[in-house]
Amino acid sequence: MKALVLAGGSGSRMRPITHSFAKQLVPVANKPVLFYGLEAIRNAGIREVGIVVGATEPEIRDAVGDGSRFGLEVTYLRQDAPRGLAHAVLIAREYLGDDDFVMYLGDNFIVGGIDDLVDRFRRERPHAQILLTKVADPRPFGVAELDADGRVVRLEEKPERPRSDLALVGVYLFGPAVHEAVAALRPSRRNELEITDAVQWLIDRGHRVESTLVSGYWKDTGNVADMLEVNRLVLEGLEPSVDGEVDEASELIGRVEVGPGARVLGSRVVGPVVLGPGSLVRDSYVGPFTSIDRDCAVIGSEIEYSIVLRGARIDGVGRIESSLIGREARVVPAPRVPNAHRLVLGDHSRVQISR
Structure with a gap:
C-alpha cells in the first residue's frame, strides 16, 4: 500500500499567512501540521508516499526532504494548479500503479492516527473506504447519505441543501478501481474533478464502498480558528x-x-x-x-x-x-497622538463631544 498526500492548494482561508507560506507547514505545537500526517502514515505501516505539490513545492521539499527523517520514501508529484482532489489521483496514476493507497489531505489532523482504518481496509478489501464525521454545518464539506443499513448511497460536494450531517474527513482509502472512476469524470460546477464524484461513480456501478464514522477528533486546519483549536488539543498532551x-x-x-x-x-x-x-x-x-x-x-x-x-x-x-x-x-505599540476631533459641520449644527 502507498500513500498520496495532498500538499498543494493556495490556502486562501489562511491568508495573509499563506501569501508566503505553505498552509501545510503552519506549525501546531511548533511542528508543521503536515508532519503529523506523515507520522500517522508511517505508523500505519506505509513507507512509499507521493506528495502532490503546487506553487509551494520548494518549501515542502525543503521541509520534508526525501522523507527519511520520517522513515518514508517520498516522491514529489507536481500539480500545475488546484484542480480538485480527483485530479491529484489522476496525475499520480503512474506513481500509484495498481497498488492500494491512502489519500491524505496534508492540512488535516486526526487524533489517534489511521492505523485501525488501514488495518480494516486490508482485512475487508472494499473498493473504497471513506471516513465520516458529524458536523453542525455540512455545507462546506463533501456530504454522505447513508441508507437504513448504513451503506453509502450518495455523495455530494459542498451542497447548498445537505441530505445529512455526515461530512467526509480528509482521509480516503482506494483500490485500483478508482482510477477508472477518475478517468471518467468531468469538471464539476466548481470546475474541479471531485473525489466525491469518483466515489459516487464506484457506488453507481456496484463497487463496494465502506464508511467509518470517526469517533475521535478531526479538524481541517483551513482557517485560524481551527489552527488554534488543534494547537490547544496537541498542547493538552505536552x-x-x-x-x-x-x-x-x-x-x-x-x-x-x-x-x-x-x-x-x-x-x-x-x-x-x-x-x-x-x-x-x-x-x-x-x-x-x-x-x-x-x-x-x-x-x-x-x-x-x-x-x-x-x-x-x-x-x-x-x-x-x-x-x-x-x-x-x-x-509594537503605536505612537501616541493627541486626542483631537476633526469636524466639517453645516450651518446651525449641534455636536456633543464627550470629555
Whole structure:
C-alpha cells in the first residue's frame, strides 16, 4: 500500500499567512501540521508516499526532504494548479500503479492516527473506504447519505441543501478501481474533478464502498480558528521540560516546555505552553495553549491561546489572545497622538463631544 498526500492548494482561508507560506507547514505545537500526517502514515505501516505539490513545492521539499527523517520514501508529484482532489489521483496514476493507497489531505489532523482504518481496509478489501464525521454545518464539506443499513448511497460536494450531517474527513482509502472512476469524470460546477464524484461513480456501478464514522477528533486546519483549536488539543498532551534558562524572578506553572537556548526572565508562564529554541520571554505573561516558535521574543506583553511563528517579536503591547502571528512579524505599540476631533459641520449644527 502507498500513500498520496495532498500538499498543494493556495490556502486562501489562511491568508495573509499563506501569501508566503505553505498552509501545510503552519506549525501546531511548533511542528508543521503536515508532519503529523506523515507520522500517522508511517505508523500505519506505509513507507512509499507521493506528495502532490503546487506553487509551494520548494518549501515542502525543503521541509520534508526525501522523507527519511520520517522513515518514508517520498516522491514529489507536481500539480500545475488546484484542480480538485480527483485530479491529484489522476496525475499520480503512474506513481500509484495498481497498488492500494491512502489519500491524505496534508492540512488535516486526526487524533489517534489511521492505523485501525488501514488495518480494516486490508482485512475487508472494499473498493473504497471513506471516513465520516458529524458536523453542525455540512455545507462546506463533501456530504454522505447513508441508507437504513448504513451503506453509502450518495455523495455530494459542498451542497447548498445537505441530505445529512455526515461530512467526509480528509482521509480516503482506494483500490485500483478508482482510477477508472477518475478517468471518467468531468469538471464539476466548481470546475474541479471531485473525489466525491469518483466515489459516487464506484457506488453507481456496484463497487463496494465502506464508511467509518470517526469517533475521535478531526479538524481541517483551513482557517485560524481551527489552527488554534488543534494547537490547544496537541498542547493538552505536552510533557513539561526545561532545556533553557528560567531565572529566579520567573514562575512556570503546569506543563511548560522551554526549548534549548530559550530564556524566561522576570515572567510568568502558565501551561500548557511550548517555547521554542532561542526564544525570549521577558517581563511578560504567557498563558495557556500558546505555542511560541524558535527565535521569537515576547517582551513586556501578555499573550494567551495563540500561535507565534519563527522569529516574531511582540514588544510592549499589552494583551494578545486568539491570534496567529506570522514569521518575522513585529507587534509594537503605536505612537501616541493627541486626542483631537476633526469636524466639517453645516450651518446651525449641534455636536456633543464627550470629555
